[in-house]
Amino acid sequence: MVVNNTEFDAIVVGSGPGGATVARELSKRGKRLLILERGGNAPLKGSLLATASIVDAVSVGDNVLMGRTLTTGGTTSVYFGATVPPPLETFLALGIDLSRELDDVERELPLAVLPDELLRPHSIRLRESATALGYDWVQSKMLVDQSKCASGYTPEARWTARNYVQEAVEKGATLINRARVLKVLVEKGRAIGVEYELQKTKKESEIRQAFGTKVIVAAGGAASPIILRKSGIRNVADRGFYCHPSVMVFGTISGLKRGDGFGASMGTLIDGDIHVGDGNFARTLYQLFMLANHRWFRAFLHSKTIGVGVMVREGLGGGLQENDRYYKELTKEDFRKLEKGEEVARQIIRHAGGKNIFKSVVGASHLGGAIRIKEHLDENLETECSNLHVCDGSVLPENVNTPTLTLICLGKYLAKRLSRSL
Numbered sequence: 001m002v003v004n005n006t007e008f009d010a011i012v013v014g015s016g017p018g019g020a021t022v023a024r025e026l027s028k029r030g031k032r033l034l035i036l037e038r039g040g041n042a043p044l045k046g047s048l049l050a051t052a053s054i055v056d057a058v059s060v061g062d063n064v065l066m067g068r069t070l071t072t073g074g075t076t077s078v079y080f081g082a083t084v085p086p087p088l089e090t091f092l093a094l095g096i097d098l099s100r101e102l103d104d105v106e107r108e109l110p111l112a113v114l115p116d117e118l119l120r121p122h123s124i125r126l127r128e129s130a131t132a133l134g135y136d137w138v139q140s141k142m143l144v145d146q147s148k149c150a151s152g153y154t155p156e157a158r159w160t161a162r163n164y165v166q167e168a169v170e171k172g173a174t175l176i177n178r179a180r181v182l183k184v185l186v187e188k189g190r191a192i193g194v195e196y197e198l199q200k201t202k203k204e205s206e207i208r209q210a211f212g213t214k215v216i217v218a219a220g221g222a223a224s225p226i227i228l229r230k231s232g233i234r235n236v237a238d239r240g241f242y243c244h245p246s247v248m249v250f251g252t253i254s255g256l257k258r259g260d261g262f263g264a265s266m267g268t269l270i271d272g273d274i275h276v277g278d279g280n281f282a283r284t285l286y287q288l289f290m291l292a293n294h295r296w297f298r299a300f301l302h303s304k305t306i307g308v309g310v311m312v313r314e315g316l317g318g319g320l321q322e323n324d325r326y327y328k329e330l331t332k333e334d335f336r337k338l339e340k341g342e343e344v345a346r347q348i349i350r351h352a353g354g355k356n357i358f359k360s361v362v363g364a365s366h367l368g369g370a371i372r373i374k375e376h377l378d379e380n381l382e383t384e385c386s387n388l389h390v391c392d393g394s395v396l397p398e399n400v401n402t403p404t405l406t407l408i409c410l411g412k413y414l415a416k417r418l419s420r421s422l
Contacts, residue, residue, distance in 0.1 A: 021411025251354025
């Protein structure tokens, strides 16, 4: 056992948008920060092998997987950049006012609707098709710095949580990568630190401990409930979780320009809880997706493929088993909604000129709801164990679709409260 004798003001577990924001905000206030990230810190590259090396999958049911990314910055390392505002009224009912934090984020970050010249031609064709069919095809704001796009599309223009981690490190925070937190150390009902496994080489690891005044668990929707349960908080996921089941629908299309652009920023809502949207994403992610679905030939048809995503917002259910595996059976109603969304997707693709249409296997978009505000957390995002807080997708209510902006706001909200007592 290796013990880090440095006493940190706060230990942040995970470096996705929630954890990275807390770390950045507290480091700006001069606090001593330790950031523990399970993944590596290699520069982000767009190659197939590099992307595949950081992508992981979590099983949430029979043949239903949810993708996640293990690297500094978490899933924002491969996300599309699209955002939706946090549901302010939902959080206000839970005793959390995020309005000031949202104002701050809108001032600080490059948040805007992108012009057509930065979008994939496939996304524009989908919009034309959907609007011609009468769907209210709404374009979301994206976290993209357009000043970096003077010569056109560049993936480096997307904001990622890695940006905030780098700012925190520049302000003095310590970042340790390949550190998988096993549990929070608790003494007399108070969090005092964490125990983690540091992967030194492919075959060698060691158990370490670090100590801090505050512990913020932000390891992601799947990992954080497991960490809390191993730390003695047994009632997490007692009413299950949501996973937003989804499918992708693709068709082949001709006559569109080759080349990349930003996508997955538009869509419509059917019957209040079926989201049908632009499924045209970057070449590398497209290839990974096709290979995972055993569509080997399709993996090489990126420029000739047009896609639509379907996602259903379902209720809480299932649970976290004793072997730390999530399990949930989707209901007939969930499948009915997926089928209805698929029908709309096929209609839009056909009208756009798409042929040879097929759908993917059912997957999961987000895992959340296992840790709930007002049940497992108070309005300071603090657990029954004092000085132990949670700030990631595991705490989000069911009506949050694209969580990045909400998590940034929650991170700012939590950092303000923590700084008062540090």
